[in-house]
Amino acid sequence: MNIDIQARNFPLTDALRQHIDRRLGFALSSRDDAIQRIRVLLSDINGPRGGADKCCHIQVVIPRLPDVVIEDTEVDLYTAIDRAAERAGRTVGRRLNRQRDRGRSGGHQRLKNTLDVSDAEGEH
Numbered sequence: 001m002n003i004d005i006q007a008r009n010f011p012l013t014d015a016l017r018q019h020i021d022r023r024l025g026f027a028l029s030s031r032d033d034a035i036q037r038i039r040v041l042l043s044d045i046n047g048p049r050g051g052a053d054k055c056c057h058i059q060v061v062i063p064r065l066p067d068v069v070i071e072d073t074e075v076d077l078y079t080a081i082d083r084a085a086e087r088a089g090r091t092v093g094r095r096l097n098r099q100r101d102r103g104r105s106g107g108h109q110r111l112k113n114t115l116d117v118s119d120a121e122g123e124h
Contacts, residue, residue, distance in 0.1 A: 001025065001032050008043040016042070016077070023081055027089030028060070034096055037061040042077065056080040058088045065099060068092050 005012060005020055020040055028035060038060050045053035054077035060068040070088045074080040 001028065001035060001038060003038045003040060005040045006042070008041065010042075010044050012042070016081075019078060020081055020085075023085040024058075024088070027085045028092060031089075031092050031096055034062055035060055035092070036063050040081075042081075044077075045073070054080050056084040058084050060088055060092055062092065062095065065095055068095060 001024065003021060003024060005017055024038060028038070038058065041057040043055045045055055053073065054075065055071060055073045056077065057071045058069070062068065068088060068091045070084045070091065072080045072084040072087070074083065
């Protein structure tokens with residue numbers, strides 16, 4: 001899984017990098033073959049003033065589908081990462097399931113339409 005991690009307004013520690021790798025690996029590993037790239041942007045919106053201002057922005061790039069973009073803002077950066085990774089996993093799963101279901105139903109619908117047309121032609 002290709003994960004690009006960037007931090008704004010604070011240094012990116014090895015502990016944060018490992019936490020992101022672990023959480024995204026857990027949330028997205030079953031869909032790894034469908035994912036082209038993941039971009040994670042961490043930011044501290046208010047800086048030293050504090051508050052619920054630690055933001056985790058995750059962008060998951062899947063070929064032939066719109067990007068999945070998730071953002072979560074919390075007091076604790078680790079919590080923001082956890083929540084964003086969990087939501088990204090669920091959203092990617094839904095998108096891939098919809099794509100798979102469309103592929104299946106599209107083929108069945110075309111076959112059904114073909115059968116309907118040939119049945120109608122036989123009645124003439």
